[in-house]
Amino acid sequence: MRQPRGDSRGILDPARLMRRVRFRRHLPAAPLQRWVEHYWLVDWELTEPFEQRVVPHPAVNVVFQRDGDGPEHAEVAGVGLDVFSIVLAGTGRVCGVQFRPGGFHPFWRRSVAGLTGRRRPFAELADRWPPAAAPRRVICAGTDADRCRALDELLTGWAPRPDPVTDEALRLVEAIRADRAVRRVDEFARDHGLSIRRLQRLFRTRVGVGPKWVIRRYRLHEAIERTTDGPPDWAALAAELGYADQAHLIRDFTTITGISPGTYSPRTHRRS
CATH class of the missing domain: 1.10.10.60 (Homeodomain-like)
Incomplete structure (x- = not known):
C-alpha cells in the first residue's frame, strides 16, 4: 500500500518548521490517489510570528486555512514559479491538497497553465465547480480523520474522470x-x-x-x-x-x- 511521502523536498529549513508547528501528510481515499499526491495538515500555536519558505513542486494545491476563531478561507494555488513565503502567527489550522503534477486537470478541465504563478480565491472560481464540489462544511475542523473525510467529499464531488x-x-x-x-x-x-x-x-x-x-x-x-x-x-x-x-x-x-x-x-x- 502506498504511503505518503516522507521526505522534505521543497521545504526550506524543515527541522525548524517541525519544531514550530504540527505538520503531517495523509493519503486521500483510494479512488483519488491517481490524481492526488497527499493531503497536508498544519496546526500551530505560536507565541511569536513564524515565517516559512517553500520551493514549490510542479503541482497545484487547494488550501483551506483558518486563523484562530476567524472564518475559514480557501484558495487554489497554481504551480509556483518562485519561493513561496508565509508568516504564521497566533493559532491556526491549514488543510491542503497537493495534487500530483498533472493531476489537477481532471478537476479543472481546462489548461492548467492558466493558474501557473497565480493564487486564486476558491470562492472566486466557485461557478466553475460542479454543484457537488462546493464545501458542505468547514474543512479545518475536527480530527485528522474528519478533515481528510471532508477533503475526500469535496474532491469526489468534483466528479473527476480518468483521462x-x-x-x-x-x-x-x-x-x-x-x-x-x-x-x-x-x-x-x-x-x-x-x-x-x-x-x-x-x-x-x-x-x-x-x-x-x-x-x-x-x-x-x-x-x-x-x-x-x-x-x-x-x-x-x-x-x-x-x-x-x-x-x-x-x-x-x-x-x-x-x-x-x-x-x-x-x-x-x-x-x-
Whole structure:
C-alpha cells in the first residue's frame, strides 16, 4: 500500500518548521490517489510570528486555512514559479491538497497553465465547480480523520474522470522525478517516443509548466534535500545532477531560494 511521502523536498529549513508547528501528510481515499499526491495538515500555536519558505513542486494545491476563531478561507494555488513565503502567527489550522503534477486537470478541465504563478480565491472560481464540489462544511475542523473525510467529499464531488492524456502526463512527470539521470528535454522526448513539441504542449496544458522547468525544479529539490545531513560536496552533486559545473548549481540554488548554498547549509542545522 502506498504511503505518503516522507521526505522534505521543497521545504526550506524543515527541522525548524517541525519544531514550530504540527505538520503531517495523509493519503486521500483510494479512488483519488491517481490524481492526488497527499493531503497536508498544519496546526500551530505560536507565541511569536513564524515565517516559512517553500520551493514549490510542479503541482497545484487547494488550501483551506483558518486563523484562530476567524472564518475559514480557501484558495487554489497554481504551480509556483518562485519561493513561496508565509508568516504564521497566533493559532491556526491549514488543510491542503497537493495534487500530483498533472493531476489537477481532471478537476479543472481546462489548461492548467492558466493558474501557473497565480493564487486564486476558491470562492472566486466557485461557478466553475460542479454543484457537488462546493464545501458542505468547514474543512479545518475536527480530527485528522474528519478533515481528510471532508477533503475526500469535496474532491469526489468534483466528479473527476480518468483521462488517458492526463495519465500520460502523470507518468512522464513521475519518470522525471524518479530518475536523476533525466537532464535534457530532447533526450527524454526521444526515449518516450514523443516529439519535443508534443511533450511541451502536454506539460503546459496538464502540468502548467514545461518539461525543462520540471527537470530543473526536481534537480534543485534534490540539491536542497542533500543538505539535510550536512553540507554536501557541491562539485560532485553538480556533476551528478547534470549541471555544467558547480557554479551553475550555486547560481540556480541562489536564484530560486534567495540564499547561497554556503549560507543555507549551516542554517538548516542550527537550533532555533
